[in-house]
Amino acid sequence: MTTATSPLSSATGRSQPQESLFAWLEPAVTPPPAAAAAEKPAPAPQITPPREPPAVKEEAPDLAHVWVVAAEVEVTPKIASVADYRGSFKAAEGMRIDALEVYCKGCRRPYDEVKGTDCAAKIDNTHLIGGDQSKRAKRKVPTPPTNARIIPGGTINRRGIGAYVSGVSRPKR
Template structure:
């Protein structure tokens, strides 16, 4: 069995592909590119200008302090605690706070 097909005219042949997908929306005509107007942005206020960072070495000590269980609980919760006057602190390590290098390596350097 064969089916007869009538040839389509070139004007109506593929016209359904050229119809807009959303016919309710008007199609926009192409426009020439618009040149951007140059605008100068105002300078930020002086208080927001970044100040030069202090890159000098700052010595810090990793310490070990023996405390009571109640003080350990407070230190765990608040990440800080108060010690008594005259309490001896064992220094585990001394290093620079900024670069984390040992104090012996950076001693006397800027």
């Protein structure tokens, strides 16, 4: 067992003096001279509340594109098997890699089209689903051939115990 080499304060039991958490509530009292204390009463202590922390600046979100390159690299059969298994491989130093396409990783748009603008994926992803869904045209129902005749069929129960018993959710025997 080891003992501390620094002397401890016997009053607090700590090696370093610690400031009270509520020191700002206690009045700052300095003992006045005996003659001055007899003439005037002591003024009321001034209590100052703690300072508020400085306001935190809200940083603007980063709307920059993250550019990636689709590349074509010629490799040996051994490196090809490693790349297929791991999904990555180490390229040799000085290897020339042909860039097929340069595009943004987020919005998946080509570099030429969006090089001076903010990334649309970081703002809103509606471009990835074909725009505003309420403004899109509905899918067209195919029209049957002119010589076709539509024969109405029965309804199929796809819910509940009746569907299970009839073989909709399980194969028939």
